[in-house]
Amino acid sequence: MPANIPAANASAGDHLLCLYLTMARIRAFENAAEEASRGSVAAFGATTDAAALVRGPLHLSTGQEAVAAGVCANLARGDYLTSTHRGHGHTLAKGADTTAMMCELFGRSSGTNKGKGGSMHIADFAVGMLGANGVVAAGIPIAVGAAHSAKIRGSDAIVACFFGDGAINRGPFLEGLNWAKIFELPLLFVCEDNRYSATTATDAMTAGDGAAERARGIGLAARSVDGNDVLAVDAAARELTMRIRSGAGPQFLHALTYRVKGHVSVDAAAYRDRGEVETALESDPLKLARERLRALGVAAARIAQVDAQAQAEIEAALAAAGAAPPPEPVEAYTDVQDTGAGQWR
Amino acid sequence: MPANIPAANASAGDHLLCLYLTMARIRAFENAAEEASRGSVAAFGATTDAAALVRGPLHLSTGQEAVAAGVCANLARGDYLTSTHRGHGHTLAKGADTTAMMCELFGRSSGTNKGKGGSMHIADFAVGMLGANGVVAAGIPIAVGAAHSAKIRGSDAIVACFFGDGAINRGPFLEGLNWAKIFELPLLFVCEDNRYSATTATDAMTAGDGAAERARGIGLAARSVDGNDVLAVDAAARELTMRIRSGAGPQFLHALTYRVKGHVSVDAAAYRDRGEVETALESDPLKLARERLRALGVAAARIAQVDAQAQAEIEAALAAAGAAPPPEPVEAYTDVQDTGAGQWR
Amino acid sequence: MALMSYAQAACLALAEVMRTDGRVVALGEDVGHGGIFGQYRGLRQEFGAARVIDTPISEATIMGAAVGMALTGLRPVVEMRVVDFALCAIDEIVNQAAKNRYMFGGQGRVPLVARLPIGIWSGSAAQHSQSLEAWFAHIPGLVVVAPATAADNYGLLAAAIRCGDPVIFMEHKELWGLQDEVLPQRTAALGKARIARAGSDLTLVTWSSMVHTALSTAGQAMQQGVSVEVIDLRTIWPWDRELVLASAARTGRLLVAHEAVQAAGFGAEVAATVAEELGVPVRRLGAARIPVGYARTLENAARISPQDLLREMTVFVNRGGGRRSMA
Amino acid sequence: MALMSYAQAACLALAEVMRTDGRVVALGEDVGHGGIFGQYRGLRQEFGAARVIDTPISEATIMGAAVGMALTGLRPVVEMRVVDFALCAIDEIVNQAAKNRYMFGGQGRVPLVARLPIGIWSGSAAQHSQSLEAWFAHIPGLVVVAPATAADNYGLLAAAIRCGDPVIFMEHKELWGLQDEVLPQRTAALGKARIARAGSDLTLVTWSSMVHTALSTAGQAMQQGVSVEVIDLRTIWPWDRELVLASAARTGRLLVAHEAVQAAGFGAEVAATVAEELGVPVRRLGAARIPVGYARTLENAARISPQDLLREMTVFVNRGGGRRSMA
Numbered sequence A, B: 001m002p003a004n005i006p007a008a009n010a011s012a013g014d015h016l017l018c019l020y021l022t023m024a025r026i027r028a029f030e031n032a033a034e035e036a037s038r039g040s041v042a043a044f045g046a047t048t049d050a051a052a053l054v055r056g057p058l059h060l061s062t063g064q065e066a067v068a069a070g071v072c073a074n075l076a077r078g079d080y081l082t083s084t085h086r087g088h089g090h091t092l093a094k095g096a097d098t099t100a101m102m103c104e105l106f107g108r109s110s111g112t113n114k115g116k117g118g119s120m121h122i123a124d125f126a127v128g129m130l131g132a133n134g135v136v137a138a139g140i141p142i143a144v145g146a147a148h149s150a151k152i153r154g155s156d157a158i159v160a161c162f163f164g165d166g167a168i169n170r171g172p173f174l175e176g177l178n179w180a181k182i183f184e185l186p187l188l189f190v191c192e193d194n195r196y197s198a199t200t201a202t203d204a205m206t207a208g209d210g211a212a213e214r215a216r217g218i219g220l221a222a223r224s225v226d227g228n229d230v231l232a233v234d235a236a237a238r239e240l241t242m243r244i245r246s247g248a249g250p251q252f253l254h255a256l257t258y259r260v261k262g263h264v265s266v267d268a269a270a271y272r273d274r275g276e277v278e279t280a281l282e283s284d285p286l287k288l289a290r291e292r293l294r295a296l297g298v299a300a301a302r303i304a305q306v307d308a309q310a311q312a313e314i315e316a317a318l319a320a321a322g323a324a325p326p327p328e329p330v331e332a333y334t335d336v337q338d339t340g341a342g343q344w345r
Numbered sequence C, D: 001m002a003l004m005s006y007a008q009a010a011c012l013a014l015a016e017v018m019r020t021d022g023r024v025v026a027l028g029e030d031v032g033h034g035g036i037f038g039q040y041r042g043l044r045q046e047f048g049a050a051r052v053i054d055t056p057i058s059e060a061t062i063m064g065a066a067v068g069m070a071l072t073g074l075r076p077v078v079e080m081r082v083v084d085f086a087l088c089a090i091d092e093i094v095n096q097a098a099k100n101r102y103m104f105g106g107q108g109r110v111p112l113v114a115r116l117p118i119g120i121w122s123g124s125a126a127q128h129s130q131s132l133e134a135w136f137a138h139i140p141g142l143v144v145v146a147p148a149t150a151a152d153n154y155g156l157l158a159a160a161i162r163c164g165d166p167v168i169f170m171e172h173k174e175l176w177g178l179q180d181e182v183l184p185q186r187t188a189a190l191g192k193a194r195i196a197r198a199g200s201d202l203t204l205v206t207w208s209s210m211v212h213t214a215l216s217t218a219g220q221a222m223q224q225g226v227s228v229e230v231i232d233l234r235t236i237w238p239w240d241r242e243l244v245l246a247s248a249a250r251t252g253r254l255l256v257a258h259e260a261v262q263a264a265g266f267g268a269e270v271a272a273t274v275a276e277e278l279g280v281p282v283r284r285l286g287a288a289r290i291p292v293g294y295a296r297t298l299e300n301a302a303r304i305s306p307q308d309l310l311r312e313m314t315v316f317v318n319r320g321g322g323r324r325s326m327a
């Protein structure tokens, strides 16, 4: 499916509706994935159920959809993106196929990764989505390399690099920003700040005034934005990507949002105040967008239609994934390496 | 030998003379080590001479002595220090024994490290000097841990952590500063900026306004100082260590100096302009200090006496090291680990 | 004697040591809330935030800071969650923790325990499933432990904290819930293996989660007339050569099985040693040299199944240790 | 045919590939000034700063960026100076470069060459002297190469750059100045060992710098009536099992010698395989499990001397492969 890039001449309502569809699709996708993952993994005291269709740790971006939608609306198909363990939203927003993604989560050979990656490694290189990553901050140097490569090859592709608020305390954050700046690479850093790193409130673990200030300390221009307001994210990303495309070098976007769910699907997040979550839900990005759409005069029925379209896509994806066959065991030995691959013990 | 900590009630001249002795000792020590290391290592096109008394890469801090002397004059024996591959100066300034250090460089069992470490791993735990390090920036997390430990143990020791301008581009720099700040540790970070990282002019590799600005971006208070002016370093370090001792948390000092010699003793530094070096030599820290001493009314003879004292110490160290026996081969198997140590192949 | 889980046994060991030794602290991501597997549950409440330290996501500095703590009078227990993330702290483990005592001529010591859980954790794919014990066995200065039971997780963790040198402590991610009887105050000795089942036809050396597969499979082999002696190695370095050599000399055959990739795995060390010392037939069974895939079929291809193990044991004994194909 | 040094041979290979393949770039610290061992000499002048890239001291990002470059159409050659510093980039090698192709189901490939020089470099002590080839052999997705001669450094480096998957290319730090005849345009094949000297009593498998010790020692052994076949493995993974097994089957004895620590070294893999497949007597000679010390006496204790090797060969052949003590 094509990424939802609003047409340049779209009305304000159509523009937002286009972004809203991306968010609705992510929300529906993750709700379905969560449902299919019950009992998927042992952690946080949960026990596993071998029957779970979606296996392993499942990190949901519920409540953070506006960041993915707003940023990716400003990326062309040929642009690149690197992501985190919480990457469904980025992948969908970059235009990956919903069915192929659901097949991947179900561990099918028709999945984006042929069943080899699952949620934590979701990727669709065909749309420039170079991969989720199970290692915090590990996508940063890869994004730097992709941007350096574009520069060397004289390509006009730019790169968007998503990471969490917890990732700014790992070394590659410093190294990657420094590198991007000295080589003036076409790279948009996006800190998707959902205020938590697993069970830990990130604030207490972070010295200084946060991601944007830290980026400035390394010489990058940085902007902060309300990450639940998809139009604000979109506008900021538009400005920053335009700067990058005009050769201004790397830019930094700090998007403040909130992790509505637990760290992984089995995490009840008992370590935080329920009230905090309820307050956060009041600024749910889909809810905000719907209010804005109504204010822009978009009919409730058109919004409902978009919701239904997203839901239908996911139902179709679920059906296809449920019916698709798992990889043959022999596929475990492919794509390891050409020289000296696989089978040898 | 005791560290040269000027007495609180010393006259300005005596105070500076005390710092000058430390610098003279470092200079004399490194000159002697360089002499003894001719042919020590193959790199930069040099071939080795198996007869070299000091083996392996030798990193000299010639021209940077004021940083070590000025900072360490504000450390008590019980305070800790971590260093870099270029650590002779820090170790001497912290009060390590010159003879034991020279023995170490000569690979004798009477060396500070029993001949196991050599120049790159010079250390004297007895005076709180927790080690030079062959890995750039690796001393930073260790210093952080030592400071965290002091805090946990309720000790009043503080820690000084030296690193180069090149090290601020490695991940541990970010991680360590962040950690020190969130736990408000008693830790003085000292960036000893000699403008080079091996053959590379660091400036071109460093985004932003440099070490101090970067530290501020992570929430630390930071000061810059002329690293060739030992009184300026001493004054800055006094202020910062006093703050640390009063519980103000980690502080950052950026000392600007110049690497007069090549990266290692065999490096002729052909990659840089000879004129640059000559200009730098005009602000040699020992030369500056001598001028200041004269201006403070200290007699030339007293200065010469200090120079002679330093030189005599080094001569004695050289003689002792030359005469000391090398470790027995069996010592290769000691201090590996207690459980499952050594000999087993 | 109490029935408890592998995770609870670790908590108990740590709590007991922390009660009697004020130098012991625990640090890592999310330890304050009990650890995501419950392996630190209750410790923050008992010992406070100064000793059960939540850290930023800074693996290199977690490990490096632990070295600095250990050098200056503390005994840190470091949590890395999975060995895969410890790859972000390898310099600190290998170049700093392991070499410090030696490099500085014994001036300092680094009594730290680094918990680096290993193993396939269902559906977690390539970056959360590795077993890298062979790496650490190769590094002078490190002790390497891989407990298979709750009792050993209790006893060996307590011993590791008291060791005085850096210990790489490798729990298995799929054993956290495993329950068995733990005898408090009984610390196990580092470096001592355990004959988990006696037998006469074949010595099977294994460790960690594979011990359980080995025990159940050995029962089935017995029904086929093959008597297998199962040795739970428990400590990978120093490994209990005496016990293994004595057993292999008795049975005349050695099989080493482990979940880790077979190529350059620790099984090669055991097999090579037995071949060198005794000249008896040896075989290894480890994982294919492939990353762990996500889909169940792929993940299973990266596992050693009970059937694989049973076949290997019976064929080995029946054929008398001859060649096998290079499949 | 030209006489050149091991370092020059690498320069030549890289220059030739860069001339014909615009996708090839080199990056690392100090490569712009020719590399501190001269292994990049002249390349900046010929190919410019955009393709011979000086980087900050950021090992993790050097390696990670190379992964991103490789995924998007370049073929990076990464300089790490010594394998010891590559420990600051292990996540990027093991979790990213090695697993990328597999984890993402073959969507991308990572054609990079990581130069990680190994070996004792006189007087450089514990943190600049390691030989860690066994680590990388254990990781699915990696090819591991360790050339012993200038000719092979030329031929294998060219082959590694063309490989298409990540190659860990381990030059030896004490071989930079070694000179031999290089035949331009002759790329060596990855995975193929070389019989460096034919013999009939004993197969000696080795690689990297130890090949030279083996060859000179084999000459001495011959004078004592022991005929040694020396195999230079050249590629550690995939290693040339066929050649080694055929030789060991012929000579009836296998000795593996390497500079790396013996415990869990790659020699264990070779010895275990030969023991499994052939049942012939095997032995290993690797370094003691100690860090490399600085003083010459200590450093020598961490080396395999020609005398050690000669003794091992002659005792092995004369005693017929029996036990040895566990000294």
Ligand SMILES: Cc1ncc(C[n+]2csc(CCOP(=O)(O)OP(=O)(O)O)c2C)c(N)n1
Binding pocket: A084, A085, A086, A134, A135, A136, A137, A163, A164, A165, A166, A167, A168, A194, A195, A196, A197, A198, A202, A259, C029, C057, C059, C081, C085, C088
């Ligand atoms: C290097 C590393 N350390 C630890 C982990 C375990 N881990 C997975 S996600 C996570 C929290 C990450 O927080 P943040 O970067 O804010 O991303 P978020 O989960 O909030 O999206 C942690 C600690 C990991 N995957 N990688």
Ligand SMILES: Cc1ncc(C[n+]2csc(CCOP(=O)(O)OP(=O)(O)O)c2C)c(N)n1
Binding pocket: B084, B085, B086, B134, B135, B136, B163, B164, B165, B166, B167, B168, B194, B195, B196, B197, B198, B202, B259, D029, D057, D059, D081, D085, D088
């Ligand atoms: C992690 C790591 N990378 C590379 C090196 C090789 N190296 C040794 S010193 C050095 C330059 C360090 O520059 P700087 O931090 O400014 O210290 P200086 O040498 O100027 O004192 C380099 C690159 C190393 N020792 N460790």
Ligand SMILES: [Mg+2]
Binding pocket: A164, A165, A166, A192, A193, A194, A195, A196, A197, A198, A202
């Ligand atoms: Mg977060």
Ligand SMILES: [Mg+2]
Binding pocket: B164, B165, B166, B192, B193, B194, B195, B196, B197, B198, B202
């Ligand atoms: Mg410098």
